[in-house]
Amino acid sequence: MEEVLVGIEAAVSEGFQRVKLNCVIRKHRNHDEVCDLVRFALDHGTDLSFIEEMPLGVVGDHERAEAYYASDQIRRDLSEQFDLIPTTERTGGPARYWRVAGCAQQIGFIAPHSHNFCGDCNRVRVTAEGRLLLCLGQGLSTDLRRSLRAKPGDDARVKRAIVRAMSIKPRGHDFALSEQSVLFRHMNATGG
Known part of the structure; x- marks a missing residue:
């Protein structure tokens, strides 16, 4: 964890433009940290995207449907502490962006389950x-x-x-929360 924080600080201090952090949110694991993550991003001048877990690879420590946490719920959680304003900004990718009032950073939501984006991908x-x-x-x-x-x-x-x-x-991607993944490729082997 310390190495990640040092890396973020280094990227920001070197002047990289639009440093973006991605975070997969799962119920009962880290869903209660979304406001802290936004505060961290705002404090460090980074963008942040919340991603619904995608059914890639084999997971043994949880059921995907049980751990699913929708982007709409994350926005509701954030709205308790932040004034979120939707934007029309697009990167050509699947994220839909919002901003915290008065802040320049983007807060993105990538929602392959709750808001299928395949038609625009x-x-x-x-x-x-x-x-x-x-x-x-x-x-x-x-x-x-x-x-x-x-x-x-x-x-x-x-x-x-x-x-x-x-x-x-x-x-389309045909993701289903209640089914086992047929793709055994994990994101760390997928490329960016």
Whole structure:
């Protein structure tokens, strides 16, 4: 924990613009800390996004449905201590942003369960192994590493592979709280 705090302080003190913290909120684990997290973000000049837990990988310490904490509930919790103002700002990703009155930092909400965002999602991710993942909740991907290694320096070849992959990007993630995940890929192996 101390290393994380030192890293945040270092990023802020070095002048990185728009440092953003992500936090997965789970009922009976950390849902009672959302106001403290917003205060931390405001005190340190960082943005903060709250994320509903996504059913990726195998978890053994809890049932996802039992630990689910909706973004709407987080906003209700925050409204007890903060004046939240919705914004029209968009990053092209799934977050919907709010601001605390009088503050510049964004408070984002990523709600794959309670406010499915698939229709607006334009995000893809590249794994450390060079796979272009087309959706966090689906297994579809394409191997960019193969394109890169087949003809090094041929950017057009890689671009064609990406364009082809985007044509099969799924329309939705099919997340279900009550079902076991069929994707055994954890977020720490997914890429950003």
